[in-house]
Amino acid sequence: MSDTLLLRAARGESVERPPVWMMRQAGRYMKTYRDLRDRYPSFRERSENPDLSYEISMQPFEAFQPDGVILFSDILTPLPGMGIDFDILENKGPQIGDPIRSISQFSALRHLNPAESLPFVGEVLGRLRQTVGNQAAVLGFVGAPWTLAAYVVEGKSSKNYAVVKAMAFCEPELLHKLLNHFAESIASYLRYQIDSGAQVVQMFDSWAGQLSPIDYDTFAAPYQKKVIDLVKQTHPHTPCILYISGSAGVLERMAHTGVDIISLDWTVDMAEACARLPKHIGVQGNVDPGLLFGTPDMIQARVDDTVRKARGRRHILNLGHGILPGTPEENGAAFLRAGKCVMDRLRGEF
Structure with a gap:
């Protein structure tokens, strides 16, 4: 099989x-998902x-045939296996029942055994x-140590x-212990996902863009790099992708973490990002998900522009963040269709 x-x-x-x-190609913009959510209102039940x-x-694969099928889960899913309970409430987001803010709480954490706690x-x-x-390729994903720490220290x-920045600047030793714990556990989780069938994996450090360089x-x-190493x-x-929301100021730094591909948000021009990154680093994303509220012609034009600017690079076409709730399904289909036919339109330019 090729x-x-x-x-x-x-x-x-x-x-x-x-x-x-x-x-986020599986989710709230799809009627089939909303219908299922109405029958199973608990996010953890849907994901576990x-x-x-x-x-x-x-x-989304059955509806649109994208080139990748990603596990429906959440970056917080491994937390209970470490002794941290959580829930995800509709319109409120993640809630951590007992935020980790002391060395005694940290000392009670368990190292993650994915086969035991995450068999699903x-x-x-x-x-x-x-x-x-x-x-299609099967994709797995995890949250990066900083983002997991931000959730479990803030509590939401x-x-x-x-709160997490206060820990960083007042109790850095405690935060480093927590980050190291997450790095080792998340690496184990990624290995488990790959052994189970994931062919490409993506690490989301969604909130690392909140940090100064x-x-x-x-x-x-350092903890992104430890996971990848x-x-x-x-x-x-196994190709590894790293995504940070608001990453324009740290792109060069991301390239030193050992990842194969950097997933760009839409706040940096694709051509500029490619010029700032080493040639061996691939690129993904960059299309503003808000564009999918536009017309099919606008979507197609932006896809063409993105592909032109990424010419000569290892490139995976994607959005610069998750597809937004309320996006018309037909526009999600238009984005994928524009991507699949892009070379027919640009062949004379390449």
């Missing part, structure tokens, strides 16, 4: 066109019941791989991250 387009592109092989998928997670993961993840990834075969989403170098980058020790050929 390797998928997305996997070949992620490895840096020559491909006929950039592969295309959408972050293997039948439901598999069904949701497959919904392995089951879903295996089923996805078996179902899609060589029609935050606008200014004052000097603090990124201290509290985010540990994974590459055992799975050197």
Whole structure:
């Protein structure tokens, strides 16, 4: 069975066109998802019941045939396996029942054993791989140590991250212990996902963009690198993607973490990002998800512009963040269709 387009592109092989998928492609913009959510209102049930997670993961593939199928889960899913309980409430987001703010709480944490605490993840990834075969790549994902720490210290989403930053600047030793714990556990989780069927993996450090460059170098980058280094020790050929929201100020720093591909948000021009990154680093994303509220012609024009600017790079076409709730489904389809046909429109230019 030949390797998928997305996997070949992620490895840096020559491909006929950039592969295309959408972050959060399974979710609230799809009617089939909303109907299922109405029947199963608990997010944790939807993501931790293997039948439901598999069904949701497959919904966008069955509707639009993207080049990647990503596990339906959450970056916080591994937390209970470490002894940290959480919930995700509709319109409120993640809630941590007992935020970690003391050394005694840290000392009570367990190292993650994914096969023991997350068997449903392995089951879903295996089923996805078996179902899609060589029609699409199966993607796994995790949250990066800084972002996980931000959630478990703050106890919820935050606008200014004052609590975790207070820990960073007043109790750095405690925060470093927590970050190191997460790095080791998340590396184990990524290895488990790859062993279970994930062919490409993405690490989301969603809130690392809230750090100044000097603090990124201290509290985010070393632990991103530790995760990647540990994974590459055992799975050197699995492509790893890193995404940070608001990353324009730290792109060069991201390139030193050992990742294969950097997923760009939309606050930096694709051509400028490519000029700032080493040639061996691939690029993904960059299309403003708000564009999908526009017309199909606008979507197609932006796809063409992005592909032109990424010419000569290892490139995966994607949005610069997750697809937004309320996005018309037909516009999600238009984005994927524009990506699949982009070389027909640009062939004379390449």
